[in-house]
Amino acid sequence: GAGVSQSPRYKVAKRGQDVALRCDPISGHVSLFWYQQALGQGPEFLTYFQNEAQLDKSGLPSDRFFAERPEGSVSTLKIQRTQQEDSAVYLCASSRNNLGTGSYEQYFGPGTRLTVT
Amino acid sequence: EDKVVQSPLSLVVHEGDTVTLNCSYEVTNFRSLLWYKQEKKAPTFLFMLTSSGIEKKSGRLSSILDKKELFSILNITATQTGDSAVYLCAVEKTGGGADGLTFGKGTHLIIQP
Numbered sequence: 001g002a003g004v005s006q007s008p009r010y011k012v013a014k015r016g017q018d019v020a021l022r023c024d025p026i027s028g029h030v031s032l033f034w035y036q037q038a039l040g041q042g043p044e045f046l047t048y049f050q051n052e053a054q055l056d057k058s059g060l061p062s063d064r065f066f067a068e069r070p071e072g073s074v075s076t077l078k079i080q081r082t083q084q085e086d087s088a089v090y091l092c093a094s095s096r097n098n099l100g101t102g103s104y105e106q107y108f109g110p111g112t113r114l115t116v117t
Numbered sequence: 118e119d120k121v122v123q124s125p126l127s128l129v130v131h132e133g134d135t136v137t138l139n140c141s142y143e144v145t146n147f148r149s150l151l152w153y154k155q156e157k158k159a160p161t162f163l164f165m166l167t168s169s170g171i172e173k174k175s176g177r178l179s180s181i182l183d184k185k186e187l188f189s190i191l192n193i194t195a196t197q198t199g200d201s202a203v204y205l206c207a208v209e210k211t212g213g214g215a216d217g218l219t220f221g222k223g224t225h226l227i228i229q230p
Contacts, residue, residue, distance in 0.1 A: 033218075041222055041223075042121075042205050042207070042220030042221050042222050042223050043160070043205075043218075043220050044220070045218070045219070091160075106162075106218065107162075108160050108161070
């Protein structure tokens with residue numbers, strides 16, 4: 001398929017475990033975003049990549065959250081020592097344009113539902 | 118602090134009714150306002166609005182932006198059960214800001230047969 005894909009779709013982790021969430025953006029898309037969506041809320045921005053450069057990580061809630069996109073395509077969001085409040089759907093989105101070069105549309109993946117027990 | 122406020126938070130109507138969903142915003146360096154429909158997990162794009170007073174239409178859905186009063190509405194006419202979803206409003210900023218989109222909490226729309 002040509003859309004954004006994420007894996008796993010569901011992840012159950014015990015408190016204290018580390019997790020890694022993967023995002024495959026649309027081929028050729030420059031911008032990649034991670035969002036956290038708690039139950040009943042809109043998605044909240046976590047971090048933004050332009051190609052392999054992480055230009056903004058101001059939304060990451062703590063230093064337990066780490067994201068990378070080493071080759072400018074696939075991205076991984078890692079959460080260390082998971083806590084119950086990390087339970088949420090993690091959405092990845094990609095866009096063909098760089099931010100600031102024109103309005104753009106973000107294409108979202110299906111998300112990963114993380115449940116921390 | 119940037120804010121996007123949607124109302125109502127939930128709405129139940131009967132099939133065939135017309136609904137209007139509201140989105141007001143307070144953001145610095147506004148560029149555009151986007152509407153999304155979220156049925157399962159990933160929001161799907163509906164409209165992008167950048168100019169005041171110009172209505173965008175797609176079938177039974179339409180939307181308009183008022184940049185003076187800082188709000189947008191999303192209209193759905195002749196609603197169908199397939200329109201049941203959460204409708205999200207998001208605002209995009211200009212310039213060097215790289216914080217993606219600021220989303221509202223959404224309006225949960227339920228269409229009863």
